[in-house]
Amino acid sequence: MNRIDRILAALLWFLGILAVAGITHIVAIFVLPAVAAKDTFARILALAQPGQAAVLPPARPDTQFMPFADPALVQSVCPFDLSSGSLRVHADVEGDRLLSLSFRTVAGQVFYSMTDLAAQQGKIDVVVLTPAQLEIVEADDDEDDPSQDLRLIAPESKGFVIISALAAHPGEHAEAEERVKSVACEIEQVAQE
Amino acid sequence: MSTGTTIVLNKPLQAHSSILGKFLSALCLGVLLGLFGTFVEIEQGTGFAAIKAGPWTGWPRSEASEIDPYSRAILAYSGKISLSESEAMSFVADRDSDGGKFNSACDYIVTGALPPARFWTLTLLSPEGALIANPADRQGFTSSELLRSSGGQFEIALSRRARPGNWLPLDRASKFILVLRFYDSELSAPAAALDAAHMPVIVRGRCE
Numbered sequence: 001m002n003r004i005d006r007i008l009a010a011l012l013w014f015l016g017i018l019a020v021a022g023i024t025h026i027v028a029i030f031v032l033p034a035v036a037a038k039d040t041f042a043r044i045l046a047l048a049q050p051g052q053a054a055v056l057p058p059a060r061p062d063t064q065f066m067p068f069a070d071p072a073l074v075q076s077v078c079p080f081d082l083s084s085g086s087l088r089v090h091a092d093v094e095g096d097r098l099l100s101l102s103f104r105t106v107a108g109q110v111f112y113s114m115t116d117l118a119a120q121q122g123k124i125d126v127v128v129l130t131p132a133q134l135e136i137v138e139a140d141d142d143e144d145d146p147s148q149d150l151r152l153i154a155p156e157s158k159g160f161v162i163i164s165a166l167a168a169h170p171g172e173h174a175e176a177e178e179r180v181k182s183v184a185c186e187i188e189q190v191a192q193e
Numbered sequence: 194m195s196t197g198t199t200i201v202l203n204k205p206l207q208a209h210s211s212i213l214g215k216f217l218s219a220l221c222l223g224v225l226l227g228l229f230g231t232f233v234e235i236e237q238g239t240g241f242a243a244i245k246a247g248p249w250t251g252w253p254r255s256e257a258s259e260i261d262p263y264s265r266a267i268l269a270y271s272g273k274i275s276l277s278e279s280e281a282m283s284f285v286a287d288r289d290s291d292g293g294k295f296n297s298a299c300d301y302i303v304t305g306a307l308p309p310a311r312f313w314t315l316t317l318l319s320p321e322g323a324l325i326a327n328p329a330d331r332q333g334f335t336s337s338e339l340l341r342s343s344g345g346q347f348e349i350a351l352s353r354r355a356r357p358g359n360w361l362p363l364d365r366a367s368k369f370i371l372v373l374r375f376y377d378s379e380l381s382a383p384a385a386a387l388d389a390a391h392m393p394v395i396v397r398g399r400c401e
Contacts (some may be wrong), residue, residue: 013215018224028231032266042299061332065323070281070374098312098376100280113280114379117311164280166312166376167214168337184229189291 034107040066041106044077044160051087051187053078053163055180058173072167074176078185079160082126086137086190087128090162091183093119098166099179101151103128104158112152126150130157133190151159161185237265247291249373281374282310287320289395290381295370297363300398301351303371308391310378312336315349317361320368322370327362336358353401371395 040082042066048054053075058068069075080087093099093116101124102113118124127149134153141147163183167176244251288294289301307313316333319325324332335347340358341347350356353363363369374392 001221009215016216016219017223020220021226024227025234028228029234029262032231032235033262034363054242061326067320068283068318068372069331070314070372071317071324072316073280091337100376102280104292107280113300117377163278166314166335168335170310170338 011038038106041079041160043156044079048077049082050079050084050158051181051185053161053181053185055177072165073164074173074180075162075164076180076183077160077162080154080158080185080187082128082130082133082154082157086130086133087161087185088124088188089121089124089128089163089185091116091124091163093122094123096136097179098164098170099183100164101126101183102162102164103154103159104162105154105156109154111159115133121150123148124150126152127188128152128154128159128161129190130154136190144162150159206370213356230325231266234263236300248286248290248389248395249392251282251284251285272359278284281314281376282378282393283375286371286395288375289397291397293366293397297322297353297365297369298365299400300353300356302396302398303349303351303393303395304347305393306391308375308378310336310375312376313378314374314376316359316372317351317363317369317376318372319372323371325367327364329355329360329362331360333361352398 008189047056053076056065057063058074059071060066078087078089090102091101092132097116099114099116102110102111104110113124114124114126116124119134125148127137129151131153134151137151163180163185165179166178167173234382280336283343297302303315314333337349339349339380347359348360350357351363352359353365356363
């Protein structure tokens with residue numbers, strides 16, 4: 001092999017390294033969130049069964065369920081699995097106190113979020129469904145008495161809802177916890193045809 | 194005869210093993226380099242979606258699906274995909290308005306303008322996102338509990354020593370960051386239009 005051959009071979013080798021590095025980098029960037037999310041969802045399922053809400057332990061210096069939590073929030077989580085029915089979330093809202101709901105996929109991505117400002121006549125009624133469940137429910141609708149429910153189609157059959165209430169003053173934590181606990185979250189059977 | 198065959202066979206075998214060696218070494222080095230690059234990018238980077246406003250860095254609608262893969266990986270790695278993030282529009286600061294890194298031996302004042310929001314909170318956290326214990330048991334303020342001047346102005350003092358008014362205790366010998374969250378704000382949509390003039394300034398005072 002002469003000199004130029006050697007240089008070309010080394011260059012090719014070097015380009016090979018760069019190509020592999022690039023592919024590894026891209027794959028790692030895309031895989032990382034899914035790996036992190038799996039851990040989050042497993043921890044949520046350890047707290048609550050699907051269709052049940054559980055209040056998250058308050059963030060303290062020594063214990064925290066999630067990093068970067070806001071200590072002024074009291075939060076609960078309600079995982080769901082739509083294979084056994086749709087999920088109904090109901091909340092009664094009163095006063096100018098922040099209550100927010102976010103509907104998420106297993107990976108934690110929000111597909112819908114709302115605050116108490118979106119309540120109709122002091123009530124929030126949300127039903128999370130699969131597209132097939134929505135068809136069944138819509139077929140049963142009474143045209144003269146339309147349902148007041150907000151119907152959301154979940155992108156995946158599993159996910160979770162985060163319910164948050166803000167304790168505007170340090171003394172309001174217990175009251176905020178009551179507000180979070182008063183939000184009902186349950187699996188509803190969808191009548192099969 | 195046998196020696197002749199060996200010599201004839203040996204040459205391509207050697208060439209093959211050297212090509213294989215090069216291939217494998219390129220593969221290993223490439224994977225290492227790729228992982229290292231990813232690590233550096235995620236440790237240092239802020240992603241494409243980050244908004245800078247003065248000392249504050251924000252991620253619009255952190256967990257919304259529109260977010261770019263880089264930002265999503267960074268948020269996932271750092272644990273910033275926390276349960277509270279998308280309830281609020283969040284901004285993080287790890288340095289003062291003059292660009293100096295936070296030092297818990299110094300005093301700081303947070304004051305100035307705020308974009309409109311129904312509620313906001315300011316929280317002092319460790320860089321890993323944990324609350325920092327302190328004898329006063331105070332880790333942040335909400336917009337409702339803040340003491341304000343008659344003109345509606347506010348000042349939050351960060352110091353190791355007790356301060357009158359809104360005092361956030363700084364723990365001895367610990368690093369910290371500030372997280373500013375806006376709840377029910379109209380920020381999420383035109384977030385790119387946010388500029389430093391509408392965000393609080395962080396002024397460094399005396400250092401020990």
